[in-house]
Amino acid sequence: MIRISSVKLVNSGTERLPQNREEQYDQLKRKLTKKVSKLLKVDISDISKLIIRKHSIDARKKTEIMDVYVVDVCINKKGFTEEKVLKKSGCKSAAIVSEKKYVFPNNRKEDNELKRDTGDNPGRPIIVGSGPAGLFCAYELAVSGYCPIVIERGMDIDKRHEAVEAFWRGEALLPDGNVQFGEGGAGTFSDGKLNTMVKDKNGLGYECLKIFHNFGASEDILYESKPHIGTDVLHTVIKNIRNKIIEMGGEFYFQKKVNSLIIKNNKIGGVVCEDGQEFISNVVVLAIGHSARDTFYALNDQGITMEPKAFAVGLRVEHSQALINKSQYGIDNPTSLPPSPYKVTARSSDGRGVYSFCMCPGGYVVNASSEDKRLCVNGMSYSGRDGKNANSAIVVTVEPKDFGSDEILAGVEFQRKLEEKAYQLAGGKVPVEYFDDFKNGVLGVEINATDKSKRNLPCIKGLWEFAPVHEILPDDINKSIIEGMGHFGRMIEGFDSDEAIFSGVEARTSSPVRMTRDENYEAVGIEGLYPCGEGAGYAGGITSAAMDGIRTAEKIAIHYRSGKSFYRDMAKNKRDNLDKDIRKNLDDKLSLNIQNSYEYKDASNILIYCSAKGEADTTSIIDKAIADGKKVYCPKITDTKNRVMEFVRINSRSELKDGKYSIPEPTLNNNSEIFTANKENTLVILPGLVFDKSGNRIGYGGGYYDNFLIRFSDELTNGMMKIAAIGYDFQLIKEDLSCYMNKHDVKVTTILTDKETIRL
Numbered sequence: 195m196i197r198i199s200s201v202k203l204v205n206s207g208t209e210r211l212p213q214n215r216e217e218q219y220d221q222l223k224r225k226l227t228k229k230v231s232k233l234l235k236v237d238i239s240d241i242s243k244l245i246i247r248k249h250s251i252d253a254r255k256k257t258e259i260m261d262v263y264v265v266d267v268c269i270n271k272k273g274f275t276e277e278k279v280l281k282k283s284g285c286k287s288a289a290i291v292s293e294k295k296y297v298f299p300n301n302r303k304e305d306n307e308l309k310r311d312t313g314d315n316p317g318r319p320i321i322v323g324s325g326p327a328g329l330f331c332a333y334e335l336a337v338s339g340y341c342p343i344v345i346e347r348g349m350d351i352d353k354r355h356e357a358v359e360a361f362w363r364g365e366a367l368l369p370d371g372n373v374q375f376g377e378g379g380a381g382t383f384s385d386g387k388l389n390t391m392v393k394d395k396n397g398l399g400y401e402c403l404k405i406f407h408n409f410g411a412s413e414d415i416l417y418e419s420k421p422h423i424g425t426d427v428l429h430t431v432i433k434n435i436r437n438k439i440i441e442m443g444g445e446f447y448f449q450k451k452v453n454s455l456i457i458k459n460n461k462i463g464g465v466v467c468e469d470g471q472e473f474i475s476n477v478v479v480l481a482i483g484h485s486a487r488d489t490f491y492a493l494n495d496q497g498i499t500m501e502p503k504a505f506a507v508g509l510r511v512e513h514s515q516a517l518i519n520k521s522q523y524g525i526d527n528p529t530s531l532p533p534s535p536y537k538v539t540a541r542s543s544d545g546r547g548v549y550s551f552c553m554c555p556g557g558y559v560v561n562a563s564s565e566d567k568r569l570c571v572n573g574m575s576y577s578g579r580d581g582k583n584a585n586s587a588i589v590v591t592v593e594p595k596d597f598g599s600d601e602i603l604a605g606v607e608f609q610r611k612l613e614e615k616a617y618q619l620a621g622g623k624v625p626v627e628y629f630d631d632f633k634n635g636v637l638g639v640e641i642n643a644t645d646k647s648k649r650n651l652p653c654i655k656g657l658w659e660f661a662p663v664h665e666i667l668p669d670d671i672n673k674s675i676i677e678g679m680g681h682f683g684r685m686i687e688g689f690d691s692d693e694a695i696f697s698g699v700e701a702r703t704s705s706p707v708r709m710t711r712d713e714n715y716e717a718v719g720i721e722g723l724y725p726c727g728e729g730a731g732y733a734g735g736i737t738s739a740a741m742d743g744i745r746t747a748e749k750i751a752i753h754y755r756s757g758k759s760f761y762r763d764m765a766k767n768k769r770d771n772l773d774k775d776i777r778k779n780l781d782d783k784l785s786l787n788i789q790n791s792y793e794y795k796d797a798s799n800i801l802i803y804c805s806a807k808g809e810a811d812t813t814s815i816i817d818k819a820i821a822d823g824k825k826v827y828c829p830k831i832t833d834t835k836n837r838v839m840e841f842v843r844i845n846s847r848s849e850l851k852d853g854k855y856s857i858p859e860p861t862l863n864n865n866s867e868i869f870t871a872n873k874e875n876t877l878v879i880l881p882g883l884v885f886d887k888s889g890n891r892i893g894y895g896g897g898y899y900d901n902f903l904i905r906f907s908d909e910l911t912n913g914m915m916k917i918a919a920i921g922y923d924f925q926l927i928k929e930d931l932s933c934y935m936n937k938h939d940v941k942v943t944t945i946l947t948d949k950e951t952i953r954l
Contacts, residue, residue: 196276197247197291201229201263205251207528215412222246230267234283242270250419251531256524259531263417266291296401298748300338301759305752310721312476316760318343318933319477319750320465322452325379326736327727328481329432330402331743332439338751339758339895341443341933343473345465347451347486348376351433358383362656367563370449373572374485374564377448378432379728380702381736383562385554385575386423388415390737402740409434412577420535424577441937452489455496455723462722476722477750481743482729484705485564487606489729494602499710499718502597502605503731506551506703507612508589508675509663510559510571511629512695513688514650515584518555521686533579536586538689540681544670546590548678551703553586555579559697561624561656568613570701571624574655583653587700588682590674605706615666616699625661626652629679630692635664636672649693658697666699705731715749724749757934758892761884765925769883770808772922780922781811783948788815788879791951793916793944797877801827801841801869804850804858809881810921816847827869829898830859837897843867871906876915878903880942885919889941889954890931903940910940918944926952 203225212218223244231238248264269279276290299305319335321328324346332342348354349371357371370376373383388403403416406423410431415421423431436446450471455478456463464474482489494500515533516526522534533555540548557575564570573585597604619625628649631641652658664672683690708731710718717723726732726746733739755763772780788794800819805812819826827841831854842860844850853859860866869876880899884892893899909915919942926947935941945952 195266197266198288199264200287203261205259205261207525207531209530233285240271243268246417249417294397296397299751310753316757317475320473320475321479323481324377325483326739327743330740331747334744334747336439336442336444339756344446346448350448351377372564373562379483382428386428388421388737392738398741427577480725481727484728486729500707502594503708504593506589506591508700509696509698511588512583512585515556517688518584538682540678542674542677546674548590548674551587551589555584556581559654567617569617570613581653590671609701612699612701619661620659624658624697625663626658626697627663629694632664632696652695663696663698704734715746765883768924780948785814793877796875798874799825799876802879803881804828806857828860830862837901839898841869878917880919882919885926886931890935891919900940917942920946923947923949
């Protein structure tokens with residue numbers, strides 16, 4: 195693959211773009227393909243694939259704004275290698291690269307010695323919180339067969355959206371349905387920005403972006419230098435991820451608050467909820483948000499090691515988006531450039547950092563309160579970023595020494611005091627003040643009473659009111675903000691104008707505490723307890739939280755087997771270590787049990803697996819069925835990518851040859867008879883490793899049999915086709931395996947072992 199690191203397209207800012215986002219993307223790829231063909235000196239038809247890896251805007255020259263792309267291309271020109279193409283083109287910005295793919299450490303052989311003993315029950319990981327950290331941790335674990343349980347104190351996304359909209363209209367604040375608490379976390383009611391300062395050496399950040407894209411986010415998040423989804427699209431994406439986790443065996447509990455942890459002998463044992471319900475597990479992930487203040491206190495009381503940490507507080511500032519666009523692009527309202535973002539930083543005279551945070555182009559300030567009689571704000575935008583104002587938080591760094599106490603949770607109380615002041619200023623409405631009034635109030639100058647009716651008004655989700663915002667923060671922080679605004683006005687013309695709009699208070703930029711954890715990501719001194727994400731103090735945004743959630747899932751996968759892996763290994767070890775004579779005796783009994791079953795006797799068609807690698811032997815059953823005049827079909831894999839197989843009729847076992855995975859298979863040619871639906875009774879005999887008495891089956895994880903059986907749903911429903919799982923008696927366990935079954939897993943109707951027959 196050839197990577198070109200600087201492909202430039204002129205953007206006047208006034209071009210007409212297709213309204214449909216997909217059409218915009220197709221048009222862009224055509225332009226890039228044409229440009230790349232010239233850079234590499236090949237025909238357009240020679241480019242078989244083009245992938246956009248990065249996009250940024252170079253607006254340093256307002257008269258010549260450039261879209262700058264990094265692209266990967268594949269060349270299919272006959273007789274030309276990538277090396278020849280590069281040499282011939284002389285393109286200095288091109289190089290040969292290989293694609294870096296993220297790989298989750300599931301069932302790695304090198305981790306076998308690190309696996310911990312969980313006794314006879316593997317347990318299912320419990321994840322407390324369904325923000326980005328919890329959701330992405332749950333997703334990776336679900337994909338790997340862990341069937342996690344997610345416990346969320348807030349509402350599911352649909353109920354939460356209704357509750358938040360009602361609150362913004364003036365209805366009561368709900369403790370379990372607000373901007374901070376509920377499915378998706380605080381980031382769901384934000385700009386949905388996905389850029390992060392976290393280094394991405396192993397492709398983990400890109401993995402997060404791919405997951406967002408796979409579940410509904412637009413493709414441009416995979417390459418934009420500052421990707422964003424938007425709160426409207428995030429609602430759908432979050433729900434899609436949750437439904438996929440459930441499909442893979444996970445469970446979600448909403449409006450269920452965890453009150454305490456079960457800890458025994460320095461090991462986690464589960465959680466206790468507010469309603470008294472206990473969830474037992476040897477793995478618990480604390481993916482709580484930065485606003486879970488009551489949970490911080492409960493964890494502190496239980497002795498969970500944590501420490502205060504620095505964060506930032508400040509105010510939201512709004513300007514017209516046209517003002518920001520004009521400063522950054524030289525154009526008020528561009529048609530082919532996105533609403534311009536900005537990032538500004540400064541240092542005040544007392545040494546404090548002052549900077550913009552969570553900048554929302556074309557966005558809204560939102561009432562983000564979560565506690566009664568306390569008020570805080572945040573920024574939000576929709577996917578189109580089409581609001582008339584731009585906003586960001588202008589914040590100042592505060593450290594534990596500023597909190598007024600040495601207590602671990604002093605930062606929480608510092609935040610609360612500021613939010614109480616903000617609430618009182620406007621009776622629960624968001625307090626708003628123009629910058630000139632704010633500045634005069636801080637400096638002790640009489641506030642100007644001139645007519646402000648023609649000034650720009652704020653864009654706020656929630657009720658708001660003009661009030662003395664300058665009374666919320668301590669004087670030194672206010673003065674730092676004023677100094678910072680002066681610096682920023684020299685960077686962006688008009689930034690420090692009198693008409694800039696302040697609202698407050700922004701007090702929840704990040705968690706006020708950090709839960710200390712070791713190199714395994716476990717809470718210090720407690721095995722199996724994993725603090726992660728923003729609330730634990732290890733992330734500062736959607737993507738960094740999602741990445742921390744996946745890293746936590748990695749640590750769990752290294753030290754604990756998934757339920758499916760646990761049961762597979764248990765059965766496989768017993769099966770593979772059987773004495774030869776004992777195995778022969780068990781196979782004879784199993785074969786006889788099958789032959790005596792009415793399912794076998796009534797069937798005209800026998801679809802049966804070919805035994806290999808220690809499986810219960812089917813050779814005698816195949817021979818008997820052929821001798822009895824039954825039509826016998828054996829599986830042939832035809833598509834490994836999509837996990838497709840067909841059953842091909844054989845008249846003798848001599849027709850079987852080693853095929854995929856060294857399993858005997860029939861040959862497939864034009865004369866082969868492939869099984870199709872018919873009106874004859876059919877028995878399908880499946881392999882497997884573990885079964886329960888309810889018909890749930892854990893196989894090898896390929897999904898071939900389930901994919902095949904789904905095609906015959908009518909025959910399964912009317913009883914013309916029956917499914918039998920066969921195996922040794924120890925493969926039939928008393929535990930319920932339903933939680934490890936995926937949405938598309940097909941239950942068996944009969945279980946046959948060397949000792950018994952179970953019909954369902």
